[in-house]
Amino acid sequence: MDFKTIWTDPEELDETYPAMIQGVDYNSGGSRILGVIYIAQGIGPHATVILLHGFPGYEQNFDLAHVLLRSGYNVLIFHYRGSWGSGGDYSIDHVLEDVESSIEFLKSDFAKKSYRIDDKNIILIGHSLGGFSALITAAGHDEIKSVGCIAGFNFGLYAENISKSKSLMDSAAKKWEKAVISLNGMTVQNFIDDIVKNKYRWNLLNISENLKNHSVLMIGGRKDVIAPLEEHYMPLVQSLKEQKVDLKEIILDGDHSFVSRRITLAKEVLKWLEEQKSN
Structure with a gap:
């Protein structure tokens, strides 16, 4: 396929139905x-x-959103409750609820008409916590056929590991101190307590069976020290294979944010999306 939309502006413009970017808000x-x-x-x-x-x-x-836009896809990026100006308090449960609300928003008559949305072709792609949330949400939506997980963080498995000792719990709390500063209603202690309490429900290995009817993209980073491949990527890939999920697995020579591999990341995501059209 042609990947020129990664680095090239459109050659032809639709003056009647142009590409655009709009702010949105919903409940x-x-x-x-x-x-x-x-x-x-x-x-x-x-x-x-x-x-x-x-x-x-x-x-x-x-x-990545701009690459997908130039390639003919709509893209919604939103901020979970309690983060970056969105109202309410932050929690992982709220994150998962907010993803559900976003799907409902895109399926609304208003959104379909205003933003030219195909509500029969909604795709979930997430990074880190977003990858975790994308997989959990897709597992409950048979109509969402394609889901991508980029440097996904398996909060349930992580919680199972740190809950083995107090020293591991204390070390984890110290690690996440700065991450919660920008999140309304979130403290590092209630974050740790929350993931430990929900360690089974939020272990992605336990929902892989529910992804049998989906196409799943898994991208990991060889230099990722936040979601190391050995803990967060490889066990889940193996579990998905055991369930015979339609899986595309890719390991890039990048860190958690793929800072040095953004073009390669865009190419792999776009290639996978285009492959879905021919399936």
Whole structure:
């Protein structure tokens, strides 16, 4: 396939239905969610990617959103409750609820008409916490056929490991101190308590069976020290293979945010998306 949309502007422009970017807001659990939607040119309707950022969300993958926009996809990026201006309090449960609310928003008559959305072709792609959330959400939605997990963090398995001793719990709390500073209503202690309490429910190995009817993209980073391959990527890939999930697995020579491999990352994501069209 042609990957020129990664580095080249469109040669032809649709003046009637141009590409555009608009701010959006909608309700989730009684709180106002803020986001932005990238609308592909053309009358559509367009396949729409919900691009989920991580915890707390310093890397939000806007470069990837522009590549997908130029390639004909709509993209929604939003901020979970309690983060980056969205209302309410932050928690992983709220994150998962906010992903559900975003799907409902895209399926609304208003969104379909305003943003030229194909509500039968919604795709979930997430980074880190976003990858975790994308997989868990897709496992409960048979109609969402394609889900991508980029440097996904398996919070349940991580919680199982640190809960083995007090010293590991204390070390984990110290590690996450700075990550919660920008999150409303979140402390490092209630974060640790929450993931330990939900360690079975949030272990991605326990939901792999529910992804049998999905196409799954797994991308890991060889230099990732936040979600190391040995703990977060390889066990899940093995579990998905055992369940005979339609899986594409890719390991890039990058860190958790793929800072030095953004073009390669965009190429792999776009290649996978285009492969879905021929399936």
